[in-house]
Amino acid sequence: MYKLLTTLFISILPITDISAQSIQLDGFIIDNLQNPLTNTNVIATPLQESNTQVKFSISSSKGEYRLKLESNKPYLIKVRYLRMRKEEIH
Secondary structure, three states, X not given: OOOXXXXXXXEEOOOXXXXXXXXXXXXXXXXXXXXXXXXXXXXXXXXXXXXXXXXXXXXXXXXXXXXXXXXXXXXEEEEEOOOOOOEEEO
16 A cells, blocks of 8 residues: 655755855655655745745656745745655755
């Protein structure tokens, strides 16, 4: 029987500067069998109250995602996939 709760492995590639005011967060989302998880929601919520907006991305068929975030701002990264448990990265 397929496990409804599977551990997600999130590979976060190095954060690359795009400009002086933003950064790019790239990565892959795969399950514990190394299969890419498609159409996974990756949500970046600012931790400090400011005019910073919530950013999101949806993973591709290869499990790839890309977020363009404001530099020098802390974010809570949430990964959500139907049938999986919630993972949060602080």
